[in-house]
Amino acid sequence: MVTFKAMNFLSHFYFEKDSHDENMVMGVVLPDLVKNAQKDGNLYPLKDRQRFEEDPKQLxxxxxxxxxxxxxxxxxxxxxxxxxxxxLKQILLPVFENSPVKPFFLAHIGLELLLDHLLITDGIVSIHAFYEHLAKADQGSLDAFLQNCEVADTAVFFHFLNSFISGKYLLSYQKIENISYALNRICMRLWDNPFTNRQLVLLTDGLNVFKDSIAGSYPTIFDEIELQINQLNLHKLQ
Known part of the structure; x- marks a missing residue:
C-alpha cells in the first residue's frame, strides 16, 4: 500500500473540481506528488516561468x-x-502521553486529512473524478515539465504516479480509522514507535470528536480561500 507525506490532495482538488483541464488539475497536486515520490523533491518552477510558456499543456x-x-x-x-x-491538539492530548510525536505536527496533518474526509463523505468532491483527471493528464508534457525543473531522472516519479493512480489509496479516507492508520504511518517515518495500540484507539476517538465539531462550519474555509484567490486573480488583471 502506498502511503503519503502530504495528505490534502482532495482539498486542493476542491478548487479545480469543475475544471475541464486535466493538466491544470495535475499541476494543482503536483507539488505534493513530487514530495511523496522523492524525499528531496523540492522544485521551484515559478522562479523561471518562461521555460514552460511555449507549451500550453506545460503552462x-x-x-x-x-x-x-x-x-x-x-x-x-x-x-x-x-x-x-x-x-484538535487539545482534544488529542491523551494521545501524546509518553509519545515522541509533536502535538502541532499531528494536529496540522490531522486537520488536513479530516478536511479531505469531510469533502468525500459530504459528497462535495468525487475521488473517482479526481483520479480520472490525473489519468488523462498528458504524461509527455508532464515529463517535459519535470525536465524543465531539472529533474534528471523522471522514471522514479512516474513509477510513483502510476501506482498512486491505480491504487486509488484516497478511497480509504472515507473511514476515520484509516485516517488514524495514515497518521501513524506518517509519524513512523519520523519517530520510532510513535503510538501504542491504546493510543491509536484514542486517536481515532479524538478525530471523531473533532470531525463532529467542525462538520457544520468547515466549508467556510474553502469559501474564504476561494474569495482570496479570486481577489488575487482580479488584482493581476488590473
Whole structure:
C-alpha cells in the first residue's frame, strides 16, 4: 500500500473540481506528488516561468502549481487553521502521553486529512473524478515539465504516479480509522514507535470528536480561500 507525506490532495482538488483541464488539475497536486515520490523533491518552477510558456499543456501544469502554492499560503495563515489545529491538539492530548510525536505536527496533518474526509463523505468532491483527471493528464508534457525543473531522472516519479493512480489509496479516507492508520504511518517515518495500540484507539476517538465539531462550519474555509484567490486573480488583471 502506498502511503503519503502530504495528505490534502482532495482539498486542493476542491478548487479545480469543475475544471475541464486535466493538466491544470495535475499541476494543482503536483507539488505534493513530487514530495511523496522523492524525499528531496523540492522544485521551484515559478522562479523561471518562461521555460514552460511555449507549451500550453506545460503552462496549464504551471498554473496548477501556482494555485497549489496560493491555497497553501492562504490556508496556513488563516484564523481557521490556527484555531482548529489548536482545538484538535487539545482534544488529542491523551494521545501524546509518553509519545515522541509533536502535538502541532499531528494536529496540522490531522486537520488536513479530516478536511479531505469531510469533502468525500459530504459528497462535495468525487475521488473517482479526481483520479480520472490525473489519468488523462498528458504524461509527455508532464515529463517535459519535470525536465524543465531539472529533474534528471523522471522514471522514479512516474513509477510513483502510476501506482498512486491505480491504487486509488484516497478511497480509504472515507473511514476515520484509516485516517488514524495514515497518521501513524506518517509519524513512523519520523519517530520510532510513535503510538501504542491504546493510543491509536484514542486517536481515532479524538478525530471523531473533532470531525463532529467542525462538520457544520468547515466549508467556510474553502469559501474564504476561494474569495482570496479570486481577489488575487482580479488584482493581476488590473
Amino acid at each position: 496549464s501544469i504551471l498554473k496548477g502549481w501556482e494555485r497549489h502554492i496560493q491555497v497553501d499560503a492562504i490556508f496556513h495563515s488563516s484564523g481557521f487553521f490556527k484555531l482548529q489545529t489548536n482545538t
